Amino acid sequence: MEATTFVLFGATGDLAKRKIYPALYNLFIDQKLPASFSVIGLGRRELSNEVFQKNVEQSLRSFSRRAVDDPGSVKAFLEAFRYSVLDVGHKEDYQKLLQLVEQREAELNIPQNRLFYLSVGPEFFDIIATSIKESGLGSTKGWKRLIIEKPFGHDLQSARELNQKLSISFAEHEIFRIDHYLGKPMVQKLEVLQQANPVLQALWTNHYIANVQITAIETVGVEERAGYYDHVGAIRDMFQNHMLQLLMMLSIHLPKGSTSEEVRLKKKRIMEALEPLQKEDVAMNVVRGQYTAGTIQGKAVVGYKDEPGIGQDSMNDTFIAARLEIDDVFWREVPFYIRTGKRTQEKSTRIVIEFKEPLKQHSSTYEEKTNPNLLIFEINPNEGITLQLNTKDPQHEGEFKPILIDFHTSRKDVPEAYENLIYDALRGDPTFFAHWDEVELSWKWVQPILNAFEENLVPLHPYSAGSFGPDEADQLLARDGYHWCTNS
Numbered sequence: 001m002e003a004t005t006f007v008l009f010g011a012t013g014d015l016a017k018r019k020i021y022p023a024l025y026n027l028f029i030d031q032k033l034p035a036s037f038s039v040i041g042l043g044r045r046e047l048s049n050e051v052f053q054k055n056v057e058q059s060l061r062s063f064s065r066r067a068v069d070d071p072g073s074v075k076a077f078l079e080a081f082r083y084s085v086l087d088v089g090h091k092e093d094y095q096k097l098l099q100l101v102e103q104r105e106a107e108l109n110i111p112q113n114r115l116f117y118l119s120v121g122p123e124f125f126d127i128i129a130t131s132i133k134e135s136g137l138g139s140t141k142g143w144k145r146l147i148i149e150k151p152f153g154h155d156l157q158s159a160r161e162l163n164q165k166l167s168i169s170f171a172e173h174e175i176f177r178i179d180h181y182l183g184k185p186m187v188q189k190l191e192v193l194q195q196a197n198p199v200l201q202a203l204w205t206n207h208y209i210a211n212v213q214i215t216a217i218e219t220v221g222v223e224e225r226a227g228y229y230d231h232v233g234a235i236r237d238m239f240q241n242h243m244l245q246l247l248m249m250l251s252i253h254l255p256k257g258s259t260s261e262e263v264r265l266k267k268k269r270i271m272e273a274l275e276p277l278q279k280e281d282v283a284m285n286v287v288r289g290q291y292t293a294g295t296i297q298g299k300a301v302v303g304y305k306d307e308p309g310i311g312q313d314s315m316n317d318t319f320i321a322a323r324l325e326i327d328d329v330f331w332r333e334v335p336f337y338i339r340t341g342k343r344t345q346e347k348s349t350r351i352v353i354e355f356k357e358p359l360k361q362h363s364s365t366y367e368e369k370t371n372p373n374l375l376i377f378e379i380n381p382n383e384g385i386t387l388q389l390n391t392k393d394p395q396h397e398g399e400f401k402p403i404l405i406d407f408h409t410s411r412k413d414v415p416e417a418y419e420n421l422i423y424d425a426l427r428g429d430p431t432f433f434a435h436w437d438e439v440e441l442s443w444k445w446v447q448p449i450l451n452a453f454e455e456n457l458v459p460l461h462p463y464s465a466g467s468f469g470p471d472e473a474d475q476l477l478a479r480d481g482y483h484w485c486t487n488s
């Protein structure tokens with residue numbers, strides 16, 4: 001891997017502390033960082049290099065997956081870190097930064113490969129990218145890359161505007177848009193599982209699959225993010241990006257050895273084949289909900305409107321369920337159901353594939369007695385794969401019982417999403433980042449829903465905290481003769 005300077009905007013922020021430093025450290029321990037590696041942290045506060053390094057060390061001790069017990073390794077890791085003050089609007093700060101970057105490149109005798117990571121609010125993405133270009137930081141003799149956090153736009157138009165601005169300073173192949181769901185190991189395995197298992201490959205069509213259910217629900221509420229979340233809701237915070245990315249990753253068909261370009265092209269095709277919703281159809285296919293007071297794991301919690309910072313008149317969605325269809329040869333007539341929400345009974349990100357039950361149609365023996373075959377990909381908090389089959393119940397003559405073939409990995413052995421993504425960005429592999437085409441098509445698909453919400457064409461259904469969302473989300477499937485497959 002080529003020597004790199006990692007320039008981190010937002011180095012004093014929450015994301016850097018909880019995710020980015022621990023990810024870098026774990027990569028370092030696993031020997032997955034370049035041999036010569038320099039990190040320059042940026043923030044508004046004045047900090048000495050020593051204090052910055054201490055803060056980074058503290059974050060490792062609090063959040064690292066790997067043990068932080070070898071003083072030699074910790075010291076060697078922290079030696080790569082320098083700090084510079086930068087306010088995004090101050091041009092002279094970028095000149096100071098350029099000097100520091102060049103000084104470190106000279107000290108370490110490394111090429112001008114620069115990775116700029118924007119771990120700051122989205123309102124700063126544009127000005128930072130522009131200033132990187134104008135200051136000369138972007139005029140490298142090596143490569144330059146931009147890692148950008150979510151959210152990428154607030155709707156279709158703002159996303160297009162942002163992309164247009166970024167593209168003045170960085171080419172598409174230099175922009176790595178993080179969708180951390182794409183960094184989750186099980187999501188990254190979906191393609192390999194298909195490619196390496198002819199049995200799965202053969203089943204991956206509408207001949208055998210009845211429906212696909214994609215769930216990402218959590219027990220937590222809005223927490224300290226009221227100001228942000230109340231303007232965004234589940235539709236923008238989760239659905240437009242993470243949920244549609246999961247749908248793309250599950251539904252693409254790829255031959256073995258496919259390149260990142262092929263992955264992206266196939267994902268784009270899926271988005272283009274997604275049946276568009278007209279504003280008037282949204283109410284039939286999308287359920288929006290907002291949590292009310294309830295009990296989660298024995299603890300009473302307040303409703304969304306009573307959360308600090310949320311008004312009694314808020315119409316924000318804390319839950320979304322939707323029915324989607326992909327109009328291509330593999331998936332035509334297979335409904336995809338997506339749901340995501342806060343303050344639900346359990347925390348779970350999973351994809352369930354429910355297979356058709358042709359025997360039921362042809363034999364009375366199986367009528368009503370078997371359960372559907374299910375293939376379940378657990379993504380979070382546990383990682384695993386489960387296959388549900390039917391077998392004879394030896395205790396009850398003539399009856400069937402479902403058995404589960406189960407594989408789960410221990411969390412400790414599984415790299416964090418940010419480890420995978422930073423590693424890929426360092427190597428210049430864009431496979432698990434969101435290409436602009438995908439982002440644009442996702443916003444395009446979601447835009448009629450945003451419009452319908454705005455015009456109040458879709459009811460906002462209350463649901464009790466601790467439930468699985470509003471009953472209407474169940475009816476979405478019941479209409480087609482299905483139900484959500486849950487853990488509980």
Ligand code: NAD
Pocket residue numbers: 009010011012013014015016042043044045086087088089118119120121122149150151
């Ligand atoms: P944060 O508020 O904790 O940190 C923001 C950082 O930006 C700080 O280091 C601050 O010094 C810096 N900053 C603010 N104003 C600045 C200015 N004028 N000039 C220079 N620096 C300035 O935010 P965060 O939680 O670390 O999130 C950072 C980004 O990551 C955001 O885009 C957020 O949406 C995204 N994100 C965060 C999380 C998370 O779990 N925290 C998850 C996904 C995406």
